[in-house]
Amino acid sequence: MKLILLGAPGAGKGTQAEVICEKLGIPAISTGNIIREALKNGTEMGLRAKSYMESGALVPDEVVIGIIKERLQQDDCKNGFILDGFPRTVPQAAALDEMGVEIDRVIDIEVADEAIERRLSGRRVCESCGASYHVDYKPSKVEGVCDKDGGKLIIRKDDQPETVRGRLATYHEQTEPLKEFYQKKGKLRIVEGQEEVADTTKLTLAALEA
Numbered sequence: 001m002k003l004i005l006l007g008a009p010g011a012g013k014g015t016q017a018e019v020i021c022e023k024l025g026i027p028a029i030s031t032g033n034i035i036r037e038a039l040k041n042g043t044e045m046g047l048r049a050k051s052y053m054e055s056g057a058l059v060p061d062e063v064v065i066g067i068i069k070e071r072l073q074q075d076d077c078k079n080g081f082i083l084d085g086f087p088r089t090v091p092q093a094a095a096l097d098e099m100g101v102e103i104d105r106v107i108d109i110e111v112a113d114e115a116i117e118r119r120l121s122g123r124r125v126c127e128s129c130g131a132s133y134h135v136d137y138k139p140s141k142v143e144g145v146c147d148k149d150g151g152k153l154i155i156r157k158d159d160q161p162e163t164v165r166g167r168l169a170t171y172h173e174q175t176e177p178l179k180e181f182y183q184k185k186g187k188l189r190i191v192e193g194q195e196e197v198a199d200t201t202k203l204t205l206a207a208l209e210a
Contacts, residue, residue, distance in 0.1 A: 001026065001080040001208070002102060004087070006178060007109035008171045010116040010164070011193055016109065016204045017084045023205065027076045031064065031085035038067045045070060065095050072101065080104075088175050093182070106182040107207050109200065111193035113168050120164045124153040 001024055005013040017028035038046030039053075045066040049059045068086060071077070087093040096103070111119075122135040124144075128151035133140045140146060144153050157163055182188040189207035194200045 002104050003080070003082045003208075004103055004106045004182075005082060005084045005109065006106060006175065007193070008111060008113070008116055008175075009167045010120040011109040011111045012197065012200060013084050013109060015197055016107070016201060017082050019201050020082055020204070020208070024080065024208075026080040026082060028082045028084055029068070029071055029077075029086075031068070031083075031088075034067055034071045035059065035064070038070065043067075043070060061089075061092055061095060065092065065099065068096075069099055087178060090177050090181050093178055103182075103187060105189060105208060106178075106187045107204060108179055108188060108190050109193050109204070110190055115193075116168065117161060117164050120159045121155070121161045123155070123159045125156055126151040127154050128152075 003020065003026075005017055007013045014028075014030070017030075020026070021028045035046075035049055039050050040046075045063055048063045049067065052059045052063065064086065068083075072081065087096055118136070119134075122137070124133045124135065124140070125131070126133075126146035126149065129146060129149050131146055131148050131151075132138075133146075133153060140153060145151075146153055158167075179188055179190075189210055191200065191203045191207050194203070
């Protein structure tokens with residue numbers, strides 16, 4: 001099965017990708033990870049991406065698509081894959097079509113912006129060991145102090161409320177139009193994100209069958 005997971009930052013795509021991987025025995029391909037991998041392995045596309053990243057520019061679509069194409073040709077993708085973080089825009093989705101990649105299902109995990117803001121801005125990370133907490137869902141025993149090594153808990157820049165609002169605005173503007181793109185192809189399935197991860201998982205697995 002060839003799948004795409006859509007959803008705003010913090011909607012829980014990564015968690016659901018892990019579950020589906022295990023259930024279907026297919027790899028989850030996160031754009032960020034494969035770009036890092038291509039850089040590490042020094043592939044032709046990886047080197048092209050590196051030149052843009054070093055100059056602080058966004059890696060252009062054709063390079064990202066080239067890296068994904070290289071990744072999808074690997075053996076472990078023979079029986080399918082999950083794309084997480086790609087495509088981000090309608091032109092990227094159209095390029096995927098042109099590459100001859102036939103997508104079976106697009107699962108969109110819907111979570112209200114306010115819930116995402118609460119979810120992300122409540123995250124805390126230990127400055128020294130990197131352990132993660134959440135003020136509501138997984139608080140540390142002592143507020144602001146890591147249970148493991150007593151390190152100071154901080155909010156990552158990505159999780160600060162104004163950064164989260166900016167990321168959500170970008171998502172709505174650039175990525176949300178993909179819902180209509182795949183709806184027209186009859187491939188979109190919408191999953192309402194639940195408070196409990198297990199409940200979202202149940203709905204996600206049901207959407208694969210639908």
